[in-house]
Structure formats: C-alpha cells, structure tokens
Amino acid sequence: MAAALVLAGGSLLAHPGVQAWRTVSVAIVIQALPFLLLGTALSGAINAFVPADAFSRLLPRKPALAVPVAGAAGVVLPGCECASVPVAGSLIRRGVAPAAALTFLLSAPAVNPVVLTATAVAFPGNPGMVAARLVASLLTSVIMGWLWIRLGRAEWLRLPARGGGHTAGNSRWEEFRLGFQHDFLHAGGFLVVGAMAAATFNVVVPGSVLDAFSGSPWLSVLFLAGLAIVLAVCSEADAFVAASLTGFSPTARLAFMVVGPMVDLKLIALQSGTFGRAFAVRFSSATALVAVGCxxxxxWWLL
Incomplete structure (x- = not known):
C-alpha cells in the first residue's frame, strides 16, 4: 500500500501540469523575494527611526492641500500595506488631518520606489506600465483624500487609542529588527499564497473561461480587480503576479496592481480592527470603485 502511494505521488509530481504549476510558483517567489526584503526593511527603518511628528511638521495645515502632499510622500517613503493602516492611525492620533493620513495609507504601499522598481523588472521594456501604475495609484489616493474631506463623517472613523511609534524600553535597532521580522514573515506568507494561486490560475483555469473575461475590456478589468482583492498579494510582489497573467490586457493587469495595495481582504480586516467596521466598509468600497475607474x-491613456 505504502509503495503504491509513493508511486502514485511520484507520477503525480511528474505530471506536466504539476511541473508547470511548480515552475510558475517558484519563479514568481524568486523574482519577488528581493523586493519584498528591501521593502520590509525600509518600512521597518522608517517606523523605527523617523520621528513620530515628522509628518505633521511637513504637511500643510489645510487638509485640501495636505492631501496631494501626503500622496506624493508615498513616492519617497516606502511602506507595505500591512503597516500602512497602523501608521495612518498613528498619524491621525498625532494631529494629522484624517484625509491626509488616509491618502498616505493608500499611496505609500502603491507608489513607493521599491514597488515601482519591482514593476519595471516584472515588465521589462515597458516603462509605460510603471508610469501608468504611478499615475493611477497616486490619482486614486488623492481623489479618496478629497472625497473624505467632502463626504467623510467623523462618526464613521473610530480614532485609534494607541499603536505605532517607538516603544519604551526597546532600542531603535531592536524595534527595526522586530518590525522587519514581523512584516517580512507576514508579507512573505501572502506572497507564497499569491504565487501558488496565480500558478493555479494559469494552469487549472480553462482557456475558454479566461477568454470569456479577457475578451471583454470591462470584464477583464473587473475580474482582475476582484482577483487582487481576494489574493491579497503584497505590493512589492504583485507586479510579478500581474506579469504572469499574460492572457489579460495591460489595462486589466494595471487594475490588478492598483487595486491590490489599496483594497484586499487583509486590509479590510485591518481597517475594521483599527478604525471600525463602518469606516472599513465605506472606505474600501469607495476605494475599489475609484481605483478601477482610474x-x-x-x-486607456498610457497603455
């Protein structure tokens, strides 16, 4: 019996479909791993070494002006989406306008240098995809910040009582080590799951099903946007997953990369725990719609 099971397992592993699945999974993880390491290291360094009041000193006092500045700050200040929620809560607690903090929450994981570099590597010879991701993500975050100024209500946002920042008794290097270790292991798990799901998607899903979605410009965009929400791949690695979805249009793959860092299942859970369910439902739904539209x-404009 045991020998039969071993032989069956060996024949299953030798199946061309399983070998293709394994190849795609490993390739995605290997390509994305250096950027995940760099991104989580930079995020941990910012959390440990940047003063807590640095953002409030740099942002304009008027929320309408602070929103685009906070969005642009995401271009130079890396942060993974897992850390963006507690960072935004910390900013609000320290007096930063909620609209600006929420704009930074969306932009930092989506347009930082590590993510843009990873996108360039994942799409070689296609600088238009990098530019499109930058513009669409930045536009989405700024629009959401302005929408919060216009339509947001204080009762929707449950202000965090604590979180983020330097912990008394820990050295800065100790906080960096702990933060890096937590973020890397957490995001790395999602990377592996995302790579496996993307490989399964490429190998198992029949071509006829893909044709039903990829053949329609709008259905393909909506399908990959929904896939990004479910897969919850970290922003440092999602470009490699998107690049593997070759049956879809560039615009649909762009939607995968714009929606994912701003709205996914783990982020909705984090927002619910930090700001309350009423906020998470409204903010995530609106962000998904704006991200798909942008x-x-x-x-259409750049690709």
Missing part, C-alpha cells in the same frame, strides 16, 4: 482611464 485604472481604466490611465490604462
């Missing part, structure tokens, strides 16, 4: 617009 992706379609920028993809």
């Amino acid at each position: 992706s379609a617009l920028i993809g």
Whole structure:
C-alpha cells in the first residue's frame, strides 16, 4: 500500500501540469523575494527611526492641500500595506488631518520606489506600465483624500487609542529588527499564497473561461480587480503576479496592481480592527470603485 502511494505521488509530481504549476510558483517567489526584503526593511527603518511628528511638521495645515502632499510622500517613503493602516492611525492620533493620513495609507504601499522598481523588472521594456501604475495609484489616493474631506463623517472613523511609534524600553535597532521580522514573515506568507494561486490560475483555469473575461475590456478589468482583492498579494510582489497573467490586457493587469495595495481582504480586516467596521466598509468600497475607474482611464491613456 505504502509503495503504491509513493508511486502514485511520484507520477503525480511528474505530471506536466504539476511541473508547470511548480515552475510558475517558484519563479514568481524568486523574482519577488528581493523586493519584498528591501521593502520590509525600509518600512521597518522608517517606523523605527523617523520621528513620530515628522509628518505633521511637513504637511500643510489645510487638509485640501495636505492631501496631494501626503500622496506624493508615498513616492519617497516606502511602506507595505500591512503597516500602512497602523501608521495612518498613528498619524491621525498625532494631529494629522484624517484625509491626509488616509491618502498616505493608500499611496505609500502603491507608489513607493521599491514597488515601482519591482514593476519595471516584472515588465521589462515597458516603462509605460510603471508610469501608468504611478499615475493611477497616486490619482486614486488623492481623489479618496478629497472625497473624505467632502463626504467623510467623523462618526464613521473610530480614532485609534494607541499603536505605532517607538516603544519604551526597546532600542531603535531592536524595534527595526522586530518590525522587519514581523512584516517580512507576514508579507512573505501572502506572497507564497499569491504565487501558488496565480500558478493555479494559469494552469487549472480553462482557456475558454479566461477568454470569456479577457475578451471583454470591462470584464477583464473587473475580474482582475476582484482577483487582487481576494489574493491579497503584497505590493512589492504583485507586479510579478500581474506579469504572469499574460492572457489579460495591460489595462486589466494595471487594475490588478492598483487595486491590490489599496483594497484586499487583509486590509479590510485591518481597517475594521483599527478604525471600525463602518469606516472599513465605506472606505474600501469607495476605494475599489475609484481605483478601477482610474485604472481604466490611465490604462486607456498610457497603455
């Protein structure tokens, strides 16, 4: 019996479909791992070494002006989406306008240098995809910040009582080590799951099903946007997953990369725990709609 099981397992592993699945999974993880390491290291360094009041000193006092500045800050200040929620809560607690903090929450994981570099590596010879991701993500975050100023209500946002920042008794290097270790292991798990899901998607899903979605410009965008929400791949690695989805249009793959760092299942859970369920439901739904719209617009323009 045991020998039969071993032989069956060996024949299963030798199956061309399983070998293709394994190849795609490993390739995605290997390509993305250096950027995940760099991104989580930079995020941990910012959390441990940047003063807590640095953002409030740099942002304009008027929320309408602070929103685009906070969005642009995401271009130079790396942060993974797992850390963006507690960072935004810490900013609000320290007096930063909620609209600006929420804009930074969306932009930092989506447009930072590590993510843009990873996108350039994942899409070699296609600088338009990097530019499209930058513009669409930045536009989405700024629009959401302005929408919060216009339509947001204080009762929707449960202000965090604590979180983020330097912990008394820990050295800065100790906080960096702990933060890096936590973020890397957490995001690395999602990377592996995302790579396996993407490989399964490429190997198992029949071509006829893909054709039903990829053949329609709008259905393909909506399908990959929904896939990004479910897969919850970290932003440092999602470009490699998107690049593997070769049956879809560039605009649809752009939507995957714009929606994912801003709205996914783990982020919705984090937002619910930090700011309350009423906020998470409204903010995530609105962000997904704005992100899909911006992706379609920028993809039509640049891709």
